[in-house]
Amino acid sequence: MARNIVPRDKDYSQWYLDVIKASELADYAPVRGCMVIRPTGYALWENIQKAFDEAFKETGHVNAYFPLLIPTSFLEKEAEHVEGFAPECAVVTHAGGDELEEPLIIRPTSETVIGHMYSKWVQSWRDLPILINQWCNVMRWEKRPRLFLRTSEFLWQEGHTAHATREEAVEETLRMLDVYRRIMVDHLALPVIPGEKSEGERFPGADNTYTCETMMSDGKALQAGTSHFLGQNFAKAFDISFQSQEGTQEYAWTTSWGVSTRLIGAILMTHSDDDGLVLPPRIAPVKAVIVPISTDGVLIEETLLPKARELASRLNAALGARAVTVDSQFHLRPADRFFHHLQRGIPLRLELGERELASQTLRSVRRDTAEKADIPWEGMEETVAALLETMQGELLTKARAFRQDRTRRAETFEELKAILEKEGGFVEAFFGGGKAEEKAIKEATMATVRCFPLDDDSRGTCFFTGKKDARRAVFARAY
Amino acid sequence: MARNIVPRDKDYSQWYLDVIKASELADYAPVRGCMVIRPTGYALWENIQKAFDEAFKETGHVNAYFPLLIPTSFLEKEAEHVEGFAPECAVVTHAGGDELEEPLIIRPTSETVIGHMYSKWVQSWRDLPILINQWCNVMRWEKRPRLFLRTSEFLWQEGHTAHATREEAVEETLRMLDVYRRIMVDHLALPVIPGEKSEGERFPGADNTYTCETMMSDGKALQAGTSHFLGQNFAKAFDISFQSQEGTQEYAWTTSWGVSTRLIGAILMTHSDDDGLVLPPRIAPVKAVIVPISTDGVLIEETLLPKARELASRLNAALGARAVTVDSQFHLRPADRFFHHLQRGIPLRLELGERELASQTLRSVRRDTAEKADIPWEGMEETVAALLETMQGELLTKARAFRQDRTRRAETFEELKAILEKEGGFVEAFFGGGKAEEKAIKEATMATVRCFPLDDDSRGTCFFTGKKDARRAVFARAY
Structure with a gap:
């Protein structure tokens, strides 16, 4: 059906890129390895951010912003860290018309510069814990880039916390892993497996790394988010020390944890099909589109379009501003209009034609199963909300069954x-x-x-x- | 009173820095000219973002994300633009261990790279208008940096739109100026003057620049936001052209508009006093703090603290999650606890002592006027909300009167x-x-x-x- 999308079983990699292109999630930037996140993709990222950010704040974290540029000497203070990240760094050597005395790297991750700041801010046990998160861009130069999965620049959040005791830091590491698991399962419909990383897969500089692993629809694994217990490694490298309640001088214990725009790739490869994008309703920017259809231009102009807008505005009042849109691409055939929204992963299509007008209903078509139903205008807010929640649940169940089926x-x-x-x-x-x-x-x-x-x-x-x-x-x- | 803040009339510049330090809005980064936006400052930025972002979306704009790095050759395509920005650029010359064939600049603003993308996306009049905004970091190397006002890296939004006609683009430029004015006046309590820039003060590459200008409490002006009509300058430089409805090939007309973290400096220098930060309640991250006070530790532990939490939770249900906090710095004297919140600009202090417990009230103290009142627990949600709105209005009135008084x-x-x-x-x-x-x-x-x-x-x-x-x-x- 999808003329512009290669089927999954023919060429999975090409299918992935075709779905991104057809749904206008992203495009290639003029700089190799970098991407442009287009409005559809960015709106998805905003919803992902919102879900995580609220969970971070509920668990007592606050946001802050640390600088993009880091002195190269900072990276060298933690031996494993520099070994892991130095080969991927982008380096600023000139600025303001002059050569810099010390080259600066664009942050690949911010443990070092945040460690430096924490050492200034932490003096006493009363200054702990520090529970800070940052939403930002980072840069890790990629030899083999792939949209959302591996790009030289990507967007992410990085939590960085400092604690008075080892126990508290371990507890925080696992708490955030569980926050990740919960949002991924409940909002992104990703049936992730929370687990501990092996020695060879740890974050450079961490004592222990935890992960949420999930299976893509080709059976391959994707690391959806990680949470690191950093021990006292960065505290010692950057002198984050404090006077304890007992009067002794101690090093803090730190953690870090992150999820990135890579999650968009994970969602795509978990739920989408050969027709294009499929999105879990809870994070879909547009949850439903009302499509007025008729061959009678006057009926459309005078009756169907105004009614569609009225119904959309009622649904938006219930589901959230801009959750439901109205299709007015009347220069296209109905099949092409349907296809437009299908490829973009809008969870529900709500058709409004003469038949529906007469019966005061909307004809709903689910993106995931193509299942149809007639929804009376009366009480449609509840019906549509319930249908979206059903779809959300079924997408998770289906993905979980797929993983279980392909686990030996x-x-x-x-x-x-x-x-x-x-x-x-x-x-x-x-x-x-x-x-x-x-x-x-x-x-x-x-x-x-x-x-x-x-x-x-x-x-x-x-x-x-x-x-x-x-x-x-x-x-x-x-x- | 404020032992750690120099009075305004003694040294305004030092006062500004002292207020930032005392309120923990920001700190200096290890890289010269860059800053760390601390949690208090960032929460303020989040509220500013929220107000503008909602207004952008209401006027039909969508968000997207364009790359941080721009080929140096892009900047050179628009003559005035390169002249304006080249001297301030930070340049990446090495990445992934290799020297780059073409050096890349860190975006000082994104007209060029966005122009490049729009030329790919725009073919027909049906593709217009494009109404995209981006929230991101930008870099302009500063010789004389100043926290929030001039930092080498800052956060901002940049709107970039493309239109089929000159009239539409001019209308958009002025529409966004008016959105800026409205949010600045209504939310930030900045009595800005919307106006047109003179020839010498235009954005490099613009046909016309509009601005919102506002007066700081030392009588100096601050440009709070600008909106540019770019004519066809960037459309021609980057070939943003389209087939019109009549079948002719035309260049698009573009606009750009931005506000930045500089607004935090503007808010500070409009409303704050010699005791520290004063914030308009609508954008204050914490709108009120309940301070339980007693010399009786048991009463605090068993009665005042639980009651404070209960009242805070009632207020949060009405005013928004985390809008009201409870002070539990019992190791400090009451005066120091008060001072802590005063310096940080929390609009309302709500004291809860034995007297208030007996009368089932809270003793409110306004940050801006020190005015006191007794607020009964019964119905306090409405009383506190109304008091905050009164303060919001009075801060604007006061700032406007100050400006009028100092205009000749x-x-x-x-x-x-x-x-x-x-x-x-x-x-x-x-x-x-x-x-x-x-x-x-x-x-x-x-x-x-x-x-x-x-x-x-x-x-x-x-x-x-x-x-x-x-x-x-x-x-x-x-x-």
């Missing part, structure tokens, strides 16, 4: 390899290896440890090292 | 010079000169044409050139 267990390396080779998807297996073993497995299978799921406390023999009492890990090829 | 008229250059020298403030005078005359006046007086007010259509003889039929201009020294 392996007892041996041969099994693991065979499953990844033939079927892809997630493979669960007991694993007790370290960085070296992870590397060997990756070389042989292109798969990595996605996480040790937090809700799975079973133990068994490692399929790779034979060690006893190993935790269960999820392996997969990943974006 | 001059008939001759000698008069203009004398007023600026002795009294400062705004001077109104008929002016018909061009760039050269503006320069001469600036050299003699340090004052510039702030604007030709739009609501003043009187005409007279220019004090400088003797030309007849000159428009009335406002002259002032400016930030």
